[in-house]
Amino acid sequence: MSDLNPLGTPGITLVAGPPGIGKTTWISQFLSDSNHPLFYLCPGAGTETSTEAIDRLRVGYCFPQVTVIDDSQAADLLMNLPNQAQVYIEVGFHLDLAALPFNELPCRKVAIVPPELAQLTAQSEWHSWANELVAGNNIQAPNNIPEFRRMALTGQVFDPPSLEVLLTEITGGAYGPVIRLKGIFELPDGQAFYIDFVEGLEGIEYTELKLVRSLKGRPTRLSGLEVVGHSLQQTAMAETLQASCLSDELLTQYQRQYRQHYKAAQSTDDKTTNQTEESVA
Amino acid sequence: MKLAVISCIHGNIEALDAVLADIDTQKAEEIYCLGDLVGYGPYPNEVVEKIRSRGIPSCQGCWDEDIVDGLNACECSYPSQLAEYRGHLAHEWTDKEIHPEVREYLATLPITLKKDNLCFVHGSPNSQHEYLLPSMDGFAALERVLATDADVLFCGHTHVPYERKLENAALSVKVNAVESSETEQQFQVPLKRIINAGSVGEPRHGRPNATYIIYDTDAAQVTLREVEYDYEKTCQAIIDKGLPPIFAWRLAKGMEFAELADDPTHVCER
Amino acid sequence: MQWAILSGIEGNLAAYEAVLKDLRQLRQLVTELYVLGDVVGLQGKTEGDNEAVIRRLRFPGAGELKPQVCVGWWEEQCFSLHGMSGLPDAPELMAAVGGDGVKAMWESVSRKSVQWLRSQHFGFHEFDCLLIHGSMAGYADELTPETPAIELCDRLIRADANHLFCGRSGRTFECWVTPAQLHSTVTTLDGPQPTQDQSKSPRRIIGVGSVGRNPGEATYTLYSPGSNQLSFRSVNYKKANYRPAKREKAKGFIPR
Numbered sequence: 001m002s003d004l005n006p007l008g009t010p011g012i013t014l015v016a017g018p019p020g021i022g023k024t025t026w027i028s029q030f031l032s033d034s035n036h037p038l039f040y041l042c043p044g045a046g047t048e049t050s051t052e053a054i055d056r057l058r059v060g061y062c063f064p065q066v067t068v069i070d071d072s073q074a075a076d077l078l079m080n081l082p083n084q085a086q087v088y089i090e091v092g093f094h095l096d097l098a099a100l101p102f103n104e105l106p107c108r109k110v111a112i113v114p115p116e117l118a119q120l121t122a123q124s125e126w127h128s129w130a131n132e133l134v135a136g137n138n139i140q141a142p143n144n145i146p147e148f149r150r151m152a153l154t155g156q157v158f159d160p161p162s163l164e165v166l167l168t169e170i171t172g173g174a175y176g177p178v179i180r181l182k183g184i185f186e187l188p189d190g191q192a193f194y195i196d197f198v199e200g201l202e203g204i205e206y207t208e209l210k211l212v213r214s215l216k217g218r219p220t221r222l223s224g225l226e227v228v229g230h231s232l233q234q235t236a237m238a239e240t241l242q243a244s245c246l247s248d249e250l251l252t253q254y255q256r257q258y259r260q261h262y263k264a265a266q267s268t269d270d271k272t273t274n275q276t277e278e279s280v281a
Numbered sequence: 282m283k284l285a286v287i288s289c290i291h292g293n294i295e296a297l298d299a300v301l302a303d304i305d306t307q308k309a310e311e312i313y314c315l316g317d318l319v320g321y322g323p324y325p326n327e328v329v330e331k332i333r334s335r336g337i338p339s340c341q342g343c344w345d346e347d348i349v350d351g352l353n354a355c356e357c358s359y360p361s362q363l364a365e366y367r368g369h370l371a372h373e374w375t376d377k378e379i380h381p382e383v384r385e386y387l388a389t390l391p392i393t394l395k396k397d398n399l400c401f402v403h404g405s406p407n408s409q410h411e412y413l414l415p416s417m418d419g420f421a422a423l424e425r426v427l428a429t430d431a432d433v434l435f436c437g438h439t440h441v442p443y444e445r446k447l448e449n450a451a452l453s454v455k456v457n458a459v460e461s462s463e464t465e466q467q468f469q470v471p472l473k474r475i476i477n478a479g480s481v482g483e484p485r486h487g488r489p490n491a492t493y494i495i496y497d498t499d500a501a502q503v504t505l506r507e508v509e510y511d512y513e514k515t516c517q518a519i520i521d522k523g524l525p526p527i528f529a530w531r532l533a534k535g536m537e538f539a540e541l542a543d544d545p546t547h548v549c550e551r
Numbered sequence: 552m553q554w555a556i557l558s559g560i561e562g563n564l565a566a567y568e569a570v571l572k573d574l575r576q577l578r579q580l581v582t583e584l585y586v587l588g589d590v591v592g593l594q595g596k597t598e599g600d601n602e603a604v605i606r607r608l609r610f611p612g613a614g615e616l617k618p619q620v621c622v623g624w625w626e627e628q629c630f631s632l633h634g635m636s637g638l639p640d641a642p643e644l645m646a647a648v649g650g651d652g653v654k655a656m657w658e659s660v661s662r663k664s665v666q667w668l669r670s671q672h673f674g675f676h677e678f679d680c681l682l683i684h685g686s687m688a689g690y691a692d693e694l695t696p697e698t699p700a701i702e703l704c705d706r707l708i709r710a711d712a713n714h715l716f717c718g719r720s721g722r723t724f725e726c727w728v729t730p731a732q733l734h735s736t737v738t739t740l741d742g743p744q745p746t747q748d749q750s751k752s753p754r755r756i757i758g759v760g761s762v763g764r765n766p767g768e769a770t771y772t773l774y775s776p777g778s779n780q781l782s783f784r785s786v787n788y789k790k791a792n793y794r795p796a797k798r799e800k801a802k803g804f805i806p807r
Binding site: 420450 | 699747785
Binding site: 159161162164165166169172174236240243244246250 | 360361362363364366367526527530531534
């Protein structure tokens with residue numbers, strides 16, 4: 001194995017924890033570091049939609065300087081780490097911690113757990129695995145293994161009010177109780193949003209991804225939805241998603257309007273408007 | 282005299298029966314209905330038969346209109362593409378289910394009903410599709426009442442009940458025209474009211490309970506009534522009769538199946 | 552910046568030409584030309600006038616402004632006749648001008664021209680102005696100084712603008728509406744909500760006149776968005792003949 005970095009501290013960080021605890025968020029704080037080559041891996045995404053794994057997409061979109069790698073590239077990278085490289089490996093809740101292939105690597109093992117479990121006296125599978133415990137979101141770790149559903153949405157653009165309804169319904173349990181939802185959705189103004197819900201935390205979080213507006217045909221960049229819950233009604237959920245996506249005709253119409261709008265907005269920036277004075281006491 | 286005003290029953294016979302029983306305990310002498318007898322719910326024929334057999338005068342709602350004339354509301358009357366998709370599913374289901382004589386009866390319903398200084402409409406005097414929300418601009422709301430020549434305008438369609446008093450309105454108009462000299466006029470408007478009856482069969486106030494209102498014509502007093510009923514029966518019937526199960530979920534949550542349009546005062550020209 | 556706002560050419564090519572000529576003679580340059588509907592109608596001198604007006608609008612001459620057109624009542628009648636809107640067979644047109652009028656309209660506007668009209672605007676929102684044929688309540692909404700005050704107020708609220716320019720009445724007028732006072736109290740299932748006192752600044756409805764409806768006299772409106780200055784123009788032209796007349800007289804009226 002090659003030298004990991006000049007200081008000798010391992011450049012590999014394994015991060016585990018229950019769904020919704022804040023693993024990707026915790027890793028994100030290190031991803032703006034421009035002094036090291038940065039790598040991010042979310043192993044075992046394993047299905048045919050693994051390219052649409054939301055954490056990978058989110059890290060790729062938010063931190064363009066980070067190299068997002070997949071399982072097949074992992075071994076090669078870990079054997080030949082570039083100088084000063086920092087590798088963050090996010091371990092999904094569905095993986096068996098004791099059997100992780102990375103366990104034997106010289107690495108930092110961080111478990112993000114609910115605050116009450118972060119105390120040294122508490123005992124859990126995280127304690128026996130990790131060499132570092134971090135207090136994450138104040139949520140209940142699920143007792144039984146929940147179901148995990150991933151839906152690829154690449155190319156789909158959503159009608160905004162429909163998206164709001166469907167997110168309210170899914171997170172409200174209309175298709176089975178949900179403990180975690182994360183997704184990347186394309187909207188007709190050419191923007192993409194990262195959407196995040198954790199059962200036990202308030203509200204649904206919308207984050208605009210700072211990407212180039214996609215206003216010419218269907219977006220080619222990847223998007224998708226992941227839902228973690230119990231007895232999920234996949235077919236009904238898929239029908240609702242389908243009914244909320246724009247047809248080619250509508251999309252073309254919206255994109256034409258938005259292109260004109262942004263063009264006009266640029267050219268009239270200097271015009272001033274007289275605002276109506278209105279008082280509502 | 283005490284009047285009961287009900288609206289937006291949407292084929293929910295369980296809720297209607299509970300509300301009619303509650304009206305009896307309130308000793309209302311007359312009942313008025315603001316339309317949307319059908320749509321979304323599992324018992325459109327039963328609801329219409331009950332309204333007819335009780336001799337309750339009713340306006341025509343937008344759903345009643347669609348069942349009579351075919352689905353001709355334009356997509357802009359739907360708040361979202363998803364609501365439109367589901368609205369179409371509900372319309373097709375209701376259209377198949379409904380008896381011919383029920384359809385004929387719905388066709389006879391008037392757009393407005395009047396009694397003394399009271400006027401009854403489904404959405405607004407302009408349109409069965411217009412939402413008179415409590416947040417609507419006060420002057421615009423006042424215009425809706427004045428357009429009817431009434432002092433009290435009863436409406437539904439939003440599925441959330443409220444009473445709104447519009448008092449001490451004053452406005453002035455100054456005219457410059459080529460053919461005449463400048464004129465200025467002041468206008469004062471005495472107290473007017475908008476009373477929204479909420480929804481019997483598809484409430485949207487966050488609880489599953491049915492809502493309606495009691496109006497005392499002598500005291501000009503409004504009571505917003507909230508009535509519990511066995512909504513789980515309706516939810517089960519929605520699923521058993523082949524309506525989309527999501528309707529049952531939304532009913533149990535006190536959420537309307539269709540949310541409000543973006544621009545609630547938008548009136549389509551089609 | 553100065554806008555010329557006109558409406559109601561109604562197929563009267565001579566009247567439109569007279570207005571264009573008047574525009575050229577103005578001291579201050581017109582920077583935008585808005586046509587608030589009713590470009591076609593039955594005021595033409597010959598059957599070909601409707602088509603000629605449309606050609607004139609579509610293909611302005613060298614150095615002339617390109618008119619920005621929105622649809623009006625007469626255009627809506629054409630859409631109805633040609634099955635391009637919800638209501639077929641133009642019952643409103645039938646009621647207004649009878650069978651002969653309907654026939655004349657049918658024959659004088661080609662389907663291709665109707666399609667062009669269909670592609671024109673619904674209205675224009677510019678700065679704090681709405682320019683439209685009728686109002687947001689519909690293309691047939693005829694606002695005049697005699698319209699009930701609360702209705703004018705409602706149309707201004709729906710316009711979401713301080714200045715509502717409209718053309719349906721064919722008249723030139725300026726109507727300032729001040730919604731001075733209103734107390735509104737809402738009671739919901741949660742009990743009474745705080746009373747709101749609503750008052751708004753003055754805002755106005757402007758009737759922009761009619762180019763072609765009154766033979767011999769065309770009226771239209773000039774507006775400077777920068778200064779809010781408004782003036783009504785009246786152009787006399789020779790009725791029977793639409794070759795440029797020798798002595799055309801124009802006069803202006805500036806409302807205070």
